[in-house]
Amino acid sequence: MFERHYQFVDRAGAVVLRGCGVVSASVVLLIVGFLMWKAWPAATEIGLLHFVGDTGWHPTEGAFSLVAMALATVAVTLGAVLLAAPLGVASAAFTRFYAPRWVAGVYRRGVEVLAGIPSVVFGFWGLVTLVPLIARWGGGAGASLLAAVCVLTLMILPTIALLSETALGAVSGDSQRGAAALGLGKWAMLRRVLLPAALPGLASAVLLAAMRAVGETMAVLMVAGNVVRLPGNPLAPVRVLTANIALEMGYAYGPHRAALFLSGVLLLGLVAGGVLLADLLGRRERQAVRRG
Amino acid sequence: MNVWRLGWLGVLLATLVGCGEASGVHVVLTGSSTMAPLVQAAAQRYELEHLEVRIDVQTGGSSRGIADVAKGLSEVGMTSRALKEQEKAGLTQHVLARDGVAFVVHESNGVEGLTREQAKAIFVGTVTNWREVGGADAPIVVVNRPEGRSELDLVSVFWGVKPSALKADVIGGENQQAVKLVVGNPNAIVYLSMGTAAYEKSAGTPIKLLNLDGVAASVKTLLDGTYPLGRPLVLVTGGKTGAAARDFLDYLLSSEVDGLIEEGSFVVPQR
Numbered sequence: 174m175f176e177r178h179y180q181f182v183d184r185a186g187a188v189v190l191r192g193c194g195v196v197s198a199s200v201v202l203l204i205v206g207f208l209m210w211k212a213w214p215a216a217t218e219i220g221l222l223h224f225v226g227d228t229g230w231h232p233t234e235g236a237f238s239l240v241a242m243a244l245a246t247v248a249v250t251l252g253a254v255l256l257a258a259p260l261g262v263a264s265a266a267f268t269r270f271y272a273p274r275w276v277a278g279v280y281r282r283g284v285e286v287l288a289g290i291p292s293v294v295f296g297f298w299g300l301v302t303l304v305p306l307i308a309r310w311g312g313g314a315g316a317s318l319l320a321a322v323c324v325l326t327l328m329i330l331p332t333i334a335l336l337s338e339t340a341l342g343a344v345s346g347d348s349q350r351g352a353a354a355l356g357l358g359k360w361a362m363l364r365r366v367l368l369p370a371a372l373p374g375l376a377s378a379v380l381l382a383a384m385r386a387v388g389e390t391m392a393v394l395m396v397a398g399n400v401v402r403l404p405g406n407p408l409a410p411v412r413v414l415t416a417n418i419a420l421e422m423g424y425a426y427g428p429h430r431a432a433l434f435l436s437g438v439l440l441l442g443l444v445a446g447g448v449l450l451a452d453l454l455g456r457r458e459r460q461a462v463r464r465g
Numbered sequence: 466m467n468v469w470r471l472g473w474l475g476v477l478l479a480t481l482v483g484c485g486e487a488s489g490v491h492v493v494l495t496g497s498s499t500m501a502p503l504v505q506a507a508a509q510r511y512e513l514e515h516l517e518v519r520i521d522v523q524t525g526g527s528s529r530g531i532a533d534v535a536k537g538l539s540e541v542g543m544t545s546r547a548l549k550e551q552e553k554a555g556l557t558q559h560v561l562a563r564d565g566v567a568f569v570v571h572e573s574n575g576v577e578g579l580t581r582e583q584a585k586a587i588f589v590g591t592v593t594n595w596r597e598v599g600g601a602d603a604p605i606v607v608v609n610r611p612e613g614r615s616e617l618d619l620v621s622v623f624w625g626v627k628p629s630a631l632k633a634d635v636i637g638g639e640n641q642q643a644v645k646l647v648v649g650n651p652n653a654i655v656y657l658s659m660g661t662a663a664y665e666k667s668a669g670t671p672i673k674l675l676n677l678d679g680v681a682a683s684v685k686t687l688l689d690g691t692y693p694l695g696r697p698l699v700l701v702t703g704g705k706t707g708a709a710a711r712d713f714l715d716y717l718l719s720s721e722v723d724g725l726i727e728e729g730s731f732v733v734p735q736r
């Protein structure tokens with residue numbers, strides 16, 4: 174009798190869980206579908222060529238070029254990753270191999286707190302501290318590519334540090350002990366054995382952080398200056414795709430609105446591609462670990 | 466001020482809850498983000514007296530406010546500029562309050578006022594140093610507003626240029642952000658809702674409202690019409706306005722909201 178009861182619970186549970194799974198999966202599909210649906214007029218009424226061929230972004234005057242903003246997104250992300258990746262990996266190596274246990278513990282908590290700070294706080298700090306500082310040193314408005322890169326670096330640093338630490342930790346104890354038995358010092362062991370072995374995991378950590386940088390809106394909106402122009406001079410302002418949506422969605426209608434949704438589709442594609450790639454790298458790493 | 470804050474909160478909540486279930490009569494207003502907090506605050510008072518009515522205030526810009534009413538998507542539109550000729554067909558305008566667009570600089574800026582031509586020269590980039598308009602020798606940091614905001618429309622028309630002709634060092638989105646940018650940079654200049662700027666200044670924010678063509682940016686000059694960049698805050702109705710919307714509209718246009726209008730540093734119109 175109990176058996177039958179459990180069978181029923183099992184079956185009901187499976188149905189409920191499957192239902193939950195379907196719901197969460199369909200939310201993603203719904204979002205993608207909604208974005209596509211709202212962006213559709215941009216393709217039919219404006220024409221996709223306008224988004225690369227027009228001069229500048231003046232939607233109320235019929236100019237819809239997304240090129241400058243897409244490049245700005247790439248530049249800001251690249252800058253932040255170039256700064257945060259070495260720092261993050263170094264910090265992971267520090268907590269795992271150099272720091273005394275209690276220092277590592279405190280340090281790790283600190284990094285976790287950094288990861289939990291809402292982006293708007295970073296943005297606000299950037300706006301009231303960093304931007305005036307850059308204005309004083311570099312001249313101009315201060316709100317700039319450089320400011321955006323600095324704020325994003327701080328934001329993605331904890332992601333890289335924490336994920337890298339996991340990646341380093343996943344390298345098998347055998348390789349570590351083997352290296353130690355060969356008489357390698359800490360630095361040589363790290364450089365010649367552990368970092369190469371953890372490389373796919375580190376790459377996936379950096380990639381995930383980069384995707385966070387691509388999608389970040391609030392903090393960048395507050396410090397980047399948001400003038401639509403090709404990125405080049407680090408002291409000049411730029412506008413990234415996410416900031417453009419946040420900035421103009423409130424006052425956009427008609428084709429202008431559709432164009433903003435289209436940039437949303439573009440961002441979604443970019444981030445989805447990045448996450449898939451990171452996932453692929455992570456899988457390779459796990460396989461490598463299993464082979465030991 | 467408390468009611469004002471509540472108004473903001475209300476707008477946020479309304480945006481979040483936007484499509485909650487509706488019981489009884491439902492009135493939707495869409496449009497200008499400058500007007501939304503004021504209308505939302507009034508709506509909250511109105512709802513206390515009319516429990517069967519639910520009022521939804523959604524932002525989306527003046528142009529959306531007009532387009533929504535024209536298409537019949539909302540019963541009342543909010544627009545912080547007068548309607549353009551091609552927008553007027555079939556729509557009725559009701560002036561809720563008056564506001565202006567003020568040029569705003571940091572308190573420490575030595576310049577007290579600009580002429581229309583000087584302001585234009587700064588924003589199209591032919592004048593780049595405060596010295597050229599009677600200030601200290603410092604580069605001008607030009608803060609422009611994003612495409613689609615009615616302030617940008619208004620100054621472009623005022624100067625007779627296209628919005629794309631204006632050059633900027635920074636783009637400031639919301640009025641609050643525009644204020645923060647000027648507070649953070651003593652060499653910056655921005656234009657924004659005079660009501661918001663005056664409100665911030667009275668709250669102790671270190672900013673200065675510049676005279677325009679020798680006329681101070683104030684309630685008085687807005688009312689007597691001498692300030693050159695005044696604008697009406699307009700409620701727009703189209704062909705079909707339901708009884709509930711009509712009644713709320715009458716409430717908004719009555720003297721009962723005068724207090725709220727003044728709290729927002731806007732100007733009560735002559736009725």
